[in-house]
Amino acid sequence: MSPARAWFLAMAIFVACYPSLTEATTYTVGDAFGWAVPSNTSYYQTWAADKTFVVGDVLNFTWTGTHDVADNISKADYDACTKVGTVLGSPVLIKLETNGSQYYICTVGPHCSLGQKLAITVMASTTNSTTPSPSAVAPSAATSTSKSIDLLNLAVLLFVLFG
Ligand SMILES: [Cu+2]
Incomplete structure (x- = not known):
């Protein structure tokens, strides 16, 4: 040659x-620890700190025991651990559809206030020009x-x- x-x-x-x-990345929230009550209240913020989330990426919440995931909640509800609508069952796969801040909490018992809460910032996709509209194509x-x-x-x- x-x-x-x-x-x-x-x-x-x-x-x-x-x-x-x-291609989009799927993140297992908390990695091997999964989605549970952590040993410190900043656990999930530390987990998220070194990651760059982009529209199209997927959050995979997996757990054993009694937990849930509430998404599409406001920062105020996140801060106050307000118990709002929930998604049940594990694993829960949440595709990041829009850029900006996203908040997730567990609404079981005091889990949220014990640190089972996640706040992330989602960046706009850099491949929009070559990617069909998400609403048009799965x-x-x-x-x-x-x-x-x-x-x-x-x-x-x-x-x-x-x-
Ligand atoms: Cu929980």
Whole structure:
């Protein structure tokens, strides 16, 4: 293989793989600890501190025992641990649909005031220009479609180079 062809092949593979580098991330809230009453009240803020959440990412709340997740709550309700509407069952997958602040609490007993609460800031997606409107296409369908197209592009490029 000539150096020029090798370089072109490397670029083709990079372009084909690039969308997978920018795909949505699913975060398991609390990682291995999961969604529970933490040992300190800043546990989930520490967990979130080193992460950048982007529209399209997914929060995965998983737990054992008795917990729940209330989302779409205000900062005031978050601060005061006001018990508002809940989502039940584990795991709860919440797709981040809009940028800005998002608040989540557990409404069981005193769990929220003991620190089972999460506040995050969601950044606008950087791939909006190439991503179909979320309301028009289901996210999983959009992802698999773009992957298929990328693989097709790669196959065509390999055929052109070596066929
Ligand atoms: Cu709880």
